[in-house]
Amino acid sequence: MSTVTRASLAEHIYSQVGLSRNESADLLEHVLERVAQELESGNTVKISGFGTFSVRQKGRRTGRNPKTGIEVPILPRSVLVFRPSQLLRSRVNGQPTDAIEDDAE
16 A cells, blocks of 8 residues: 655646646645645635545643553644545445435535
8 A cells, every 4th residue: 555645646637637747746735735724724624525624622631641640731732633525435435436426416
């Protein structure tokens, strides 16, 4: 199983869309930068047929060091959450997506 990288995505854009390699890489960078900016602003990013990225706030809580058992405060923080679309879930599970596509229309 291989890892998808920015370079491989840019190469795929180049081969499928017909932009130059530099234009393909720039396009990918602009898309990723825009997604990151929206998430930084606290907005949700929904990509139809793929999924939804959102930022969730986690409150302060008390954790425990498993080695020593001492309680440690865990400070509030933001976490990135991805919720895949039903279409993506079906594809990953090898199920036919025809019925889902018909329902989406």
